[in-house]
Amino acid sequence: MRTANEEQRTPADPAVHHGSVTAQELRHVLAGVPTGIVVVAAEVDDRIVGLSANSFTSISMEPPLVSISFGHTSTTWPLLRRATRWGIxxxxxxxxxxxxxxxxxxxxxxxxxxxxxxxxxxxxxxxxATLTTETEAEIEAGDHVLTLLRVIDLARDTGQRPLIYFGSDTHRIAHRTSADVAQEAGSAGGDERGGRPRRRCA
Structure with missing residues (x-):
């Protein structure tokens, strides 16, 4: 017979999920973590090589470091690492x-x-946004290589919003201004105590 506590446990609870986590399980769960999308590219042998990635992340402010990871099966990674500088x-x-x-x-x-x-x-x-980077270090991490990159130049267009990767698909951020929020609150017009619309006096 299950107790109330046992019924409330989720698969993420260590007490429930004992064995090894599979790649499929990890991919499924991490698909629920929204990320930005970057394109890393460089010119090698007079042609541009590169790929898209959502593993881009900030590592350090001082010194300015970011990182991207590449799968060992990637055919683009061996070409990219020949370049002294990458554009992100x-x-x-x-x-x-x-x-x-x-x-x-x-x-x-x-x-x-x-x-x-x-x-x-x-x-x-x-x-x-764009960043210019140089490779600082390469770290073997399971079936990937984690590359630490030193940022040597960067720029951002503050008028844009990012493309988001979530649930194995691309999305846009819903944009709500403070005026939108105020208008929605005014339209609701309910009384917090009873949930009924408030009467206004002339």
Whole structure:
């Protein structure tokens, strides 16, 4: 017979989930963590190579470090690591079409994209933010390589909002202004004590 406490446990509770976590389980759970989407690219042998990633994260402010992880099965990673500098483009909400283009074969990914190349680093023009990085360290991490990158230059377009990756698909952030919130509160017009509309006196 189960107790009340046992019935309330979830699969995330260590007392319930004993065995090894599978890759499928981890992928399913982490799909519930919203992330931004970046494109990391560089010019190697006179052509642009790169890929999209949602493993981009800030590591340190002093020194300025960020990180991206690459799977050992990636065929783009060995090419990228030959470049001395990488460009990282943070995609804005209007750039979902960029991801569709990046699903093309590696040698065609950047053919129809508006790119800027400088000192070997490459960026998507019109991105929400861009960073120029140099590899600081590579750390073996299971079936991935975690790359620590030193940021040497960066810029941001504050007029844009990010493209979000959540539930294995792309999304936009719903934008509600303070005026929207105030209008919704006014439309509700309920009394907190009884939930009935308040009467206004003339």
């Amino acid at each position: 483009s943070v995609l804005g909400e209007g750039q979902a079409d960029v991801l569709a283009q990046l699903r093309q074969p590696a040698h065609e990914r950047f053919d129809n994209l508006d790119m800027e190349v400088r000192s070997g680093a490459a960026w998507i023009n019109g991105a929400l």
